[in-house]
Amino acid sequence: MKNGESNSQETPKPKAIVFAEKVLAAMVKDMDKNRMWVGRMTTFQLELGVPPPYYSDVIRLLKDSGAAVQIKRGGGHTPSEWQILDPKANIEKASKLSTVTKRWRTIESRLDNLEENVGGVNIKKALADLANDIGDLKGGINAQG
Numbered sequence: 273m274k275n276g277e278s279n280s281q282e283t284p285k286p287k288a289i290v291f292a293e294k295v296l297a298a299m300v301k302d303m304d305k306n307r308m309w310v311g312r313m314t315t316f317q318l319e320l321g322v323p324p325p326y327y328s329d330v331i332r333l334l335k336d337s338g339a340a341v342q343i344k345r346g347g348g349h350t351p352s353e354w355q356i357l358d359p360k361a362n363i364e365k366a367s368k369l370s371t372v373t374k375r376w377r378t379i380e381s382r383l384d385n386l387e388e389n390v391g392g393v394n395i396k397k398a399l400a401d402l403a404n405d406i407g408d409l410k411g412g413i414n415a416q417g
Contacts, residue, residue: 285364291322292333292363299340300359307356312346337366 298320299309317327334340334354339361346352388394 286367288326288329288333289364289367291317291320291326292330292337292339294320295322295330296334296339296356296359296361296363299354300356303356303359307359308343309340309354309356310351313352313354333363333367337361337363339363339366 295317298316302311303309313331314327317330318324322330331342335342337358339358340354340356342352343355344350344353388396
């Protein structure tokens with residue numbers, strides 16, 4: 273494939289990632305020498321053409337990727353303050369890693385639940401009850417003998 277040509281086999285990036293990359297690039301362009309960006313994030317995203325339903329996703333991706341961290345939350349007439357941590361953060365890669373991590377946690381949680389409740393039986397409780405019953409039986413046998 274020649275430089276500048278795209279591979280028709282490539283899956284297009286999710287829009288949230290495209291918008292987050294666009295916002296990060298604009299923040300980097302506007303940041304000060306201390307890598308601080310100050311502004312009204314909602315207005316900023318609107319000016320960049322980010323549709324409102326993507327605003328929260330963009331913020332999450334900026335944070336999750338390690339690209340930026342919000343130092344001060346704005347509101348009303350007060351702008352928010354962001355520290356740009358990694359101007360070249362790979363938002364797409366971070367997004368995929370975040371998705372894998374969430375899926376892994378879900379699998380772990382399901383496995384824990386499965387280990388505790390096989391066929392509707394709470395295994396840990398059943399074993400504890402069985403141990404108590406055995407103890408009661410031993411106590412009863414010893415009392416008779």
